[in-house]
Amino acid sequence: MVTLAVDAMGGDQGPRITVPAVLQALSARQDLRVLLFGRQQEIAAAIDSAPYPSSDRLQIIHADDVIGTAESPSLALRAKKQSSMRLMLDALDEGRVDACVSAGNTGALMAISRHVLKMSDGIERPAIVSALPRRDGRHTFILDLGANVGCDSEQLHQFARMGRAVARVLDSLENPRIALLNIGSEDSKGNDQVKLAQELIRADSQLNYVGFVEGTDLFSDRADVVVCDGFVGNVALKTVEGLARFILAEIRSTFSSDWFGRLLAWLIRPYWRRIEGRINPGHYNGAALIGLRGVVVKSHGNAGEAEFMQAMLLAARYAEKKLPEQIEQEL
Amino acid sequence: MVTLAVDAMGGDQGPRITVPAVLQALSARQDLRVLLFGRQQEIAAAIDSAPYPSSDRLQIIHADDVIGTAESPSLALRAKKQSSMRLMLDALDEGRVDACVSAGNTGALMAISRHVLKMSDGIERPAIVSALPRRDGRHTFILDLGANVGCDSEQLHQFARMGRAVARVLDSLENPRIALLNIGSEDSKGNDQVKLAQELIRADSQLNYVGFVEGTDLFSDRADVVVCDGFVGNVALKTVEGLARFILAEIRSTFSSDWFGRLLAWLIRPYWRRIEGRINPGHYNGAALIGLRGVVVKSHGNAGEAEFMQAMLLAARYAEKKLPEQIEQEL
Numbered sequence: 001m002v003t004l005a006v007d008a009m010g011g012d013q014g015p016r017i018t019v020p021a022v023l024q025a026l027s028a029r030q031d032l033r034v035l036l037f038g039r040q041q042e043i044a045a046a047i048d049s050a051p052y053p054s055s056d057r058l059q060i061i062h063a064d065d066v067i068g069t070a071e072s073p074s075l076a077l078r079a080k081k082q083s084s085m086r087l088m089l090d091a092l093d094e095g096r097v098d099a100c101v102s103a104g105n106t107g108a109l110m111a112i113s114r115h116v117l118k119m120s121d122g123i124e125r126p127a128i129v130s131a132l133p134r135r136d137g138r139h140t141f142i143l144d145l146g147a148n149v150g151c152d153s154e155q156l157h158q159f160a161r162m163g164r165a166v167a168r169v170l171d172s173l174e175n176p177r178i179a180l181l182n183i184g185s186e187d188s189k190g191n192d193q194v195k196l197a198q199e200l201i202r203a204d205s206q207l208n209y210v211g212f213v214e215g216t217d218l219f220s221d222r223a224d225v226v227v228c229d230g231f232v233g234n235v236a237l238k239t240v241e242g243l244a245r246f247i248l249a250e251i252r253s254t255f256s257s258d259w260f261g262r263l264l265a266w267l268i269r270p271y272w273r274r275i276e277g278r279i280n281p282g283h284y285n286g287a288a289l290i291g292l293r294g295v296v297v298k299s300h301g302n303a304g305e306a307e308f309m310q311a312m313l314l315a316a317r318y319a320e321k322k323l324p325e326q327i328e329q330e331l
Numbered sequence: 332m333v334t335l336a337v338d339a340m341g342g343d344q345g346p347r348i349t350v351p352a353v354l355q356a357l358s359a360r361q362d363l364r365v366l367l368f369g370r371q372q373e374i375a376a377a378i379d380s381a382p383y384p385s386s387d388r389l390q391i392i393h394a395d396d397v398i399g400t401a402e403s404p405s406l407a408l409r410a411k412k413q414s415s416m417r418l419m420l421d422a423l424d425e426g427r428v429d430a431c432v433s434a435g436n437t438g439a440l441m442a443i444s445r446h447v448l449k450m451s452d453g454i455e456r457p458a459i460v461s462a463l464p465r466r467d468g469r470h471t472f473i474l475d476l477g478a479n480v481g482c483d484s485e486q487l488h489q490f491a492r493m494g495r496a497v498a499r500v501l502d503s504l505e506n507p508r509i510a511l512l513n514i515g516s517e518d519s520k521g522n523d524q525v526k527l528a529q530e531l532i533r534a535d536s537q538l539n540y541v542g543f544v545e546g547t548d549l550f551s552d553r554a555d556v557v558v559c560d561g562f563v564g565n566v567a568l569k570t571v572e573g574l575a576r577f578i579l580a581e582i583r584s585t586f587s588s589d590w591f592g593r594l595l596a597w598l599i600r601p602y603w604r605r606i607e608g609r610i611n612p613g614h615y616n617g618a619a620l621i622g623l624r625g626v627v628v629k630s631h632g633n634a635g636e637a638e639f640m641q642a643m644l645l646a647a648r649y650a651e652k653k654l655p656e657q658i659e660q661e662l
Contacts (some may be wrong), residue, residue, distance in 0.1 A: 016352065070519070188401070188403060218574075228566070236566050236570045240574050243550060247575070247578055247610050
């Protein structure tokens with residue numbers, strides 16, 4: 001049995017997305033329990049209008065406050081102690097749940113997580129990690145995706161160690177290949193930060209460091225873990241999302257342009273579903289905040305129902321694998 | 332008539348790609364002349380084995396030296412005065428050609444261009460600019476794509492002004508919308524560099540500044556010009572390339588998995604060609620080094636024949652539009 005704490009109020013549409021996603025996940029997995037944090041009335045209304053049955057494995061915990069997307073993280077940390085996000089993290093800290101999921105304000109989620117859960121020993125700052133698909137059917141883990149707007153080389157070194165742990169735990173890799181994201185693969189390329197980080201990572205005998213990689217290599221099998229600062233990683237990840245959606249839209253509109261195209265689109269559906277399953281960014285929703293003493297998964301703010309459910313299942317998987325303990329052990 | 336200087340030796344495969352691309356371009360455009368710089372013998376051999384006729388509009392200029400991809404730009408600047416890249420840029424400086432094209436070492440191309448051609452008045456550093464496709468059929472210009480590994484906010488402001496000029500000249504936009512690439516659209520997001528750059532750009536009454544955009548917005552119509560530092564821009568552009576190639580490969584292999592898929596792939600060819608024309612990164616090959624007193628276009632090092640020809644045609648277009656003069660006028 002896995003118990004998830006879910007922030008019902010997070011994301012662009014709050015309970016209208018999170019509540020049906022929770023009910024769908026509870027229907028799909030009998031070994032799941034959910035504590036749902038947020039405004040009782042709004043949640044109840046969303047349950048009533050959802051096309052899924054309610055469940056006795058669902059418990060609603062009322063929270064008056066909501067943290068807005070544009071709110072200052074430090075202010076949210078100090079002033080919003082009765083918010084859905086805060087109460088959700090308190091529940092994880094008190095051991096009442098195994099993992100947390102929110103589609104809310106990333107900065108606030110990070111600040112409150114750090115405050116409530118605390119960092120693992122030896123880790124200064126959390127990082128956000130997610131996986132990108134590769135041609136060989138495996139993944140490349142990339143971090144940091146935006147927990148830190150600027151990182152020094154020491155932090156990049158810590159991210160490399162955390163990334164190694166994530167790839168070992170989640171993809172059962174014995175000795176994951178670690179790379180640094182740069183603007184060229186030669187040693188002379190890049191800024192001081194990545195050059196210095198390369199020295200630190202190379203000198204670390206525990207890490208199987210394979211060198212600098214470029215943006216083109218993110219979808220290749222050159223590395224299992226790619227490390228970068230949060231600004232660069234966030235731009236890269238969101239560029240991936242933007243381009244994938246652009247390409248999917250271009251393909252759809254090209255086939256919709258005439259009747260023969262629409263017929264062909266109908267014929268290729270089974271192939272297309274397989275392709276979309278691999279390239280639609282929604283299928284990769286959910287990024288973990290790591291370095292913390294607890295599993296916290298951030299969903300995209302504009303995630304749909306199925307996508308939010310993906311983030312929940314990811315959180316359940318991380319909790320089952322005891323990711324934070326495994327990371328601590330690796331370090 | 333446009334005269335291009337082409338570095339025959341640049342790129343992963345040198346004359347084996349550049350020479351047939353030049354011959355193909357000369358066949359396609361009767362108003363084109365090319366001065367081809369490089370090792371006479373290798374060029375002659377490539378001409379003999381190319382499937383295109385030679386042309387009296389082609390002139391070969393022998394250059395003994397070649398600048399390698401991994402070579403230090405400053406060393407190449409000082410020591411390689413008889414290299415194909417250097418002689419090509421000298422020809423532009425002396426007014427013998429209208430524009431230069433090279434697929435060689437980007438750092439060396441930038442260093443030698445700055446030294447030989449000099450910067451436009453009021454511009455400290457060149458930037459690399461390219462265009463990304465959008466759903467509405469127009470482009471978003473993005474700069475810098477890697478000319479500078481670190482930029483201060485003043486430089487980002489200059490890039491915004493240069494980007495405005497490029498969009499006005501190339502896309503005939505009266506008042507292009509300028510944005511800064513960041514990890515969130517709210518004013519509180521990002522690092523000091525982008526926050527300070529936002530103040531400078533906002534205060535510049537000539538610029539139609541629309542705020543921060545994220546990676547997801549690069550393919551939307553939120554802005555016509557997106558400004559970022561060269562590290563971030565290079566990672567974003569190469570991530571675009573990597574993902575586009577990944578998606579194209581996934582689609583091809585899914586349809587090749589059985590005979591019905593292969594039949595469907597054959598049936599959808601006319602639609603597929605239109606789609607690929609929009610999303611294949613090769614069709615967007617060629618990025619301009621701007622801020623210099625001359626048109627210099629950088630082709631991707633691994634460009635194929637058709638792609639290198641794209642970069643040449645882009646250089647011809649920039650020369651016809653007198654891009655450097657237009658940028659100077661705008662500033």
